[in-house]
Amino acid sequence: MMRISEAAQHSGLSSKMIRHYEDVGLIQPAARTEAGYRQYSPAQLDQLGFIRHARSLGFSIAQIRDLLQLRDNPRRASREVKQLAQKHLQELDQQMLVLKKMQAMLEDLVARCAGDDSPDCVIIDELSDSGETGNE
Amino acid sequence: MMRISEAAQHSGLSSKMIRHYEDVGLIQPAARTEAGYRQYSPAQLDQLGFIRHARSLGFSIAQIRDLLQLRDNPRRASREVKQLAQKHLQELDQQMLVLKKMQAMLEDLVARCAGDDSPDCVIIDELSDSGETGNE
DNA sequence: TTTGAACCTTCCCATAGTGGTAAGGTCAAG
DNA sequence: CTTGACCTTACCACTATGGGAAGGTTCAAA
Numbered sequence: 154m155m156r157i158s159e160a161a162q163h164s165g166l167s168s169k170m171i172r173h174y175e176d177v178g179l180i181q182p183a184a185r186t187e188a189g190y191r192q193y194s195p196a197q198l199d200q201l202g203f204i205r206h207a208r209s210l211g212f213s214i215a216q217i218r219d220l221l222q223l224r225d226n227p228r229r230a231s232r233e234v235k236q237l238a239q240k241h242l243q244e245l246d247q248q249m250l251v252l253k254k255m256q257a258m259l260e261d262l263v264a265r266c267a268g269d270d271s272p273d274c275v276i277i278d279e280l281s282d283s284g285e286t287g288n289e
Numbered sequence: 290m291m292r293i294s295e296a297a298q299h300s301g302l303s304s305k306m307i308r309h310y311e312d313v314g315l316i317q318p319a320a321r322t323e324a325g326y327r328q329y330s331p332a333q334l335d336q337l338g339f340i341r342h343a344r345s346l347g348f349s350i351a352q353i354r355d356l357l358q359l360r361d362n363p364r365r366a367s368r369e370v371k372q373l374a375q376k377h378l379q380e381l382d383q384q385m386l387v388l389k390k391m392q393a394m395l396e397d398l399v400a401r402c403a404g405d406d407s408p409d410c411v412i413i414d415e416l417s418d419s420g421e422t423g424n425e
Numbered sequence: 426t427t428t429g430a431a432c433c434t435t436c437c438c439a440t441a442g443t444g445g446t447a448a449g450g451t452c453a454a455g
Numbered sequence: 456c457t458t459g460a461c462c463t464t465a466c467c468a469c470t471a472t473g474g475g476a477a478g479g480t481t482c483a484a485a
Contacts, residue, residue: 156461156462157461157462158460158461158462167443167444168462169443169444169445170442170443170444172463172464173442173443186451186462188450188451188452188462188463189450189451189462189463190451190461190462190463191462191463199417199419202417202418202419203416203417206415206416206417206418207416208442209391210391210394210395210416211388211391211395213441213442214441214442215441220413220416223410223413224413224416224417226408227408228408229408229410229413230405230406230407230408231402231403231404231405231406231407231408231409231410231412231413232404232405232406234402234404234410234412234413235399235402235403235404235410235412236404238395238398238399238402238412239399241395242392242395242396242399245388245391245392245395246392248388249385249388249389249392252347252381252384252385252388253385255345255346255347255381256378256381256382256385258346259346259347259374259377259378259381260378262374263371263374263375263378266367266370266371266374267367267371268367268368268370268371268372269366269367269368270366270367270368271366271367272362272363272364272365272366272367273367274359274365274367274370274371276367276370276371276374277356277359277360277365277367277370279342280339280342280343280346280356280360281335281338281339281342281360282338282342283335283338292432292433293432293433294431294432294433303472303473304433305472305473305474306471306472306473308434308435309471309472322433322480324433324434324479324480324481325433325434325479325480326432326433326434326480326481327433327434344471349470349471350470350471
């Protein structure tokens with residue numbers, strides 16, 4: 154059994170976030186010592202590691218909640234896991250699209266701005282324009 | 290002079306956000322009618338439009354604060370505007386990098402998951418792994 | 426004139442994820 | 456017994472946005 158700071162180091166999460174995940178019900182409340190200190194078993198360390206991996210792939214807390222349930226269900230169908238992952242991939246695609254549009258527009262503006270001592274600047278001009286920015 | 294809902298429609302922002310931008314000091318407090326209703330002048334409508342355009346390019350409130358100052362300064366150097374935009378471009382690049390890494394890892398996992406009735410699933414397996422996810 | 430719809434106001438709460446800090450308890454070593 | 460490093464809970468902050476409640480205003484229709 155490890156204390157929370159050890160569990161944090163081991164899992165790559167912060168103590169703060171481990172408590173938070175417990176607060177929001179992502180993980181079961183940890184066992185406590187007589188003094189009230191949280192104690193983590195090896196199985197819980199695995200779970201915390203799982204959570205960190207999932208977070209690093211951009212899964213939301215809600216999605217991780219589902220992933221943990223699938224993980225703990227020996228009768229799961231990998232289809233469900235794959236679907237969840239594919240849905241997240243679509244979200245990532247969507248975010249990329251948004252960023253790419255911003256990038257394209259901004260790169261265009263930057264390319265057309267002299268960037269010298271003169272106050273004339275297409276960036277300011279086009280942002281001031283009543284026209285659209287290119288987003289539908 | 291327009292009321293806030295008209296200013297919202299005109300600028301493409303919500304009334305809610307216009308009040309918020311006033312709260313955080315992004316725009317000057319609007320004039321008020323005797324009854325306390327906010328009133329917006331054409332110049333303020335321009336400013337709101339500017340803010341919406343800048344937001345649609347992903348500029349943060351803090352960055353827009355700077356952009357507005359440059360916009361209102363007739364003795365600005367376009368160099369400053371360009372630098373601000375370039376810094377934001379770098380941030381966009383950074384975000385894209387993160388998303389791309391997630392995307393690549395997740396695509397790999399998804400490709401290797403059968404997605405059938407069997408419980409065997411590399412996605413679950415690799416998230417459960419103590420190893421790294423590919424992020425440094 | 427009264428009433429009702431459609432506005433407006435402020436204030437609080439929620440989202441998602443993370444960090445910080447403060448006030449206090451615990452434990453082990455010196 | 457003190458000190459330092461840990462733990463606890465309970466707040467507040469951030470970004471940007473939305474929702475809603477409780478109450479005031481405006482204007483038109485009946």
